[in-house]
Amino acid sequence: MKRVLNVPGIAYGGDYNPEQWPEEVWAEDMRLMREAGVTMVSVGIFSWALLEPAEGEYDFSRMDRILALLQENGIAADLATPTAAPPAWFFRAHPEALPVDRDGRRLSYGSRQTFCPSSPAYRRAALRITRALADRYADHPAVAMWHVHNEYGCHNAECYCDTSAAAFRVWLRNRYEDLAALNHAWGTTFWSQWYYDWDEILPPRATGAVPNPTHQLDWRRFCSDELLSLCTAERDVLREAAPSIPATTNFMVMQNFDALDYWRWAPELDVVSNDHYLMSTDPESEIDIALSGDLMRSLAGGPWLLMEHSTGAVNWQPVNRAKRPGELRRNALAHVARGADGIAYFQWRAAKAGAEQWHSAMLPHTGTDSQIWQDVVRLGADLQALSEVRGSTGTAEVAIVWDWNARWALELPSQPNGELRFQDLVRDWYEPLWRAGIAVDFVRPDADLSSYRLVLAPNLYLVDDTGAANLTAFARRGGTLAVGFHSGAVDENCHVRLGGYPGAFREALGVRSDELFPLLPEETVGLTGEVAPDATGTLWSERVRTEGAQVVASYTDGPLTGRPAVTRHTFGEGTTWYLATRPDPATLGSLLDRIRSEAGVAPVRTTPDGIEAVLRRGPDADYLFLIDHTGRGAEVSVSAAATELLTGKPAEDGSVTVPAGGVAVVREPRE
Template structure:
């Protein structure tokens, strides 16, 4: 069954928490939501303690009034199960449900997500609450979507208690069936770690030395699956009561969150949604927005919803900066450009008390006489003007391989270099494509690659046999594959692939490395094209490939640093170092041009260009991140949607710090 969101156009709103305010404030909320153009809000996310003041005793009267009020004012409700924050009475009765950290400390309640994901008592209570909500509100006319839980794993991705240990052993038994298979996969002959009984297997708790890498990797997989099972259980309760209402939960595809394997999660959601917050210390956070949006669209296989972002400063970073003039609008439209069919914020009204009282909101502490409020109202008008963009898709010919297993494995201890960070490496390769206006999808290693001309694998330390065969087969059949250093090194069990590096990719790349030479922090190595490499170097031997650049100083002078190999009817590139930004940009430009990949539109530096393809027209988003006006060529017959004006002369002006969205009629099959 297809479960679609029944909200017209681009949905607009945010988390609505009226229970935090006197009821007389609610009427003002409705009036101001109408002024801002709000069409959907998320409600009930953290209301468990109010709905169930004691076990089995419910009070839905407040939520009844909230949902009725929203419906009376034409605002749809994304109704949440409030299971991310169990009430105090639950933990007083079930202290064993509190999480335990790797050092053995049992944490206390008093914030949110203070539960063990494997706790039977928590699961029972959460499903009971989901059932009560489903039974009461399945047919409520305001409810258009179920919001299951909130930000799974944000604070409790790992629990090391005895209950979790038992659940972990069950997960391992399902995976391996026998202890012999587990011992082989984990390589437990090393350091006398062999297990003779399942009860001997524990979570990777704090210990005196480096933990077993495969043990730790399987633990990360288990933790992701444990939380996924909670989502599925709640979703199924809701689906039974309201089979046509879509269900979602908000992912966190952000720089600093890596707890969940969203490739496994995404197929279980009717609508994929995401929370995204800027890093205040990032001088070009617009690139992270684009990367995140492209990744979420790829997870969704099409349009998605932005469930949370901020109108201004957040409250949880060391320094929380406000957004500059025009940044709120640019941020939101960048998400739409990357496939978002809904834009929402945390939260509607800024809290005056509690842990997030200094987090920005659509209606700030200053009220309506504020720049944030004026920007929020303007954005509502913008999204109404973009209603026809809903459902339009992306048009990428480049794919970047993203894999959570590879990320987890790369960042385990005792690597050749502790300076390697998966998302930094991926962003370094993504950034030149973003600057050039090249459309990008993200794919898992075993994805269908037939739609792409170019596939990039910046960081695939771990790759299973099927994924490696899929990627090298893409090149063999005529595609262009580019692989970053320290990729293909270990299999799915985190065992080193023997015979020379880069392991799984050695034949396709036409190279063989016998020794690694990671660079010290701040150290560089000179390259034959006049540029430098950072982070990494290795002693590469050519076995069919040609050297594109070589090292010109240090112990590897004369050794290839970047190679190119004809493989089958395609081409495979290997980057055995991390070129400095300008060098990497130039190299990736050469690779994509040779692969026949063009930008979606030629635009001045600093002007972001992204394209969504509808059934009858293309929608060109141009976002100017500079302080200078810019002009971009557009197709004949184009019009600008935000202003509603036709364009003459084949060009559109993009004012400094602003954005335009151009509707271009479809010509032929373009």
């Protein structure tokens, strides 16, 4: 059954927590929400203690009044199950439900997500409050969507208690069926780790040396699946009560959060949504917004919702900086450009008390006499002007391979280079494409690749036989495949693929390496060949021998002087590339420009430097988003039949003005 969000246009709002305020404030909230153009708010996310003041005793009177008020004012409710923050009475009754860290310390309640994901007591309590909520509000006209939990795994992705250990063993039995298969997969003949009884297996708790890598990898898989089972259990209760109301939960695909395999999560949800916050230390956070948006659109298979971001500063970084002038608007519309059909913030009204009192909000501490409020109202009008963009899709001919299993495995201890970070390596390759205005999707290794001209695997350290065969077949059939160093090295059990590196991709790439030479921090190696004279590589090098590939660049110094660093190979009907080092940004950008040009991939639109161009495709028109990151503005050529939606002005002269530091959104009808 297809369940869709029944909120017109681009949904707009944020987390609404009226329980934090006297009831006389609520009427003002409604008036200001209407002024700002708010159409949907998330309610009840952290309200468990108020909804269920004692076990099995419910008080829905406050929520009844909140939902009635929203209905009267034409604002839809994304009604949350409050299970991310169990109340104190629950933990007094069930102290065993508190999580235990890797060092064996049992943590206390007093914040949020202070529960063990495997706790039977927690599951019973969570499903009980979910069922009570669903039964009461399944037919409420204000409820447009269920919000399951909040940011699963944000603080408790892993619990190492005995209950979790028992659940881990059940998961392992389902995966391997017998101990012989597990012992083989984990390579337990090493270090006398062989298991003769399932009860001997523990979580990878703190130990004297390096834990078994496959043990650690399976633990990450288990932790993701255990939280997913909680999510789907709550979802099923909600669907039983209200079969037509869509359900979502908010992902966190960036901020270095890597606890959950969202490829497994996304198909379980009716609406895929995300929380995204800028890092103050990132000088070009607009690239992170774009990467995150492309990944979310790919997970969703189309439009998605931005469930949380900030109007200004957050409260959880070492230094929490406010946004620059125009940044609130640029950030929000950049998410829409990448497929967001809803824009929401944490939170509606800035808190005066509690752990997030210094987190920005749509209505700041200063009130309406503030720049943030002016920007929030303007953004509401912008989103209303973009209503017709809803439901339009992306247009990418380039795919980047993203896999959480590969990420987890790469960042385990005892790698040849401990500085390898999956997300950094992906961003290295994504950034030049972003600067060139190339549309990008993200894919699993086993995805259908038939719609792409070019597939990039910046790092795919772990890949199973199915994924490797799929990527190889893509090139053989005529596609272009580019692979980064230390890819194809291990199978799904973290077993090294023997015979030389890069393992699963040797034949397709036409190369073979017999020794790895990772580089020290700050160490570089020179590159020569079809690259700039000052080209360098960092982080990694390896002793490559060509087996059919042609050399594009070689090392000029170090122990590998004269050896290939970048190669190109004709494979079947297609072309493959291998980058055996981490080229400097300019060199990598130049290589990727060549690779995508040879593959026949063109930019979305030719624009002046610093003007981001993104395209969403509707049934009858294309929507071209133009975002200025220079502060200077620019003129961009468009169709003579185009209309700029934010101003309503036609582009009669075949061009549109992108304001300094601003955004233009152009509708271009298709014949």
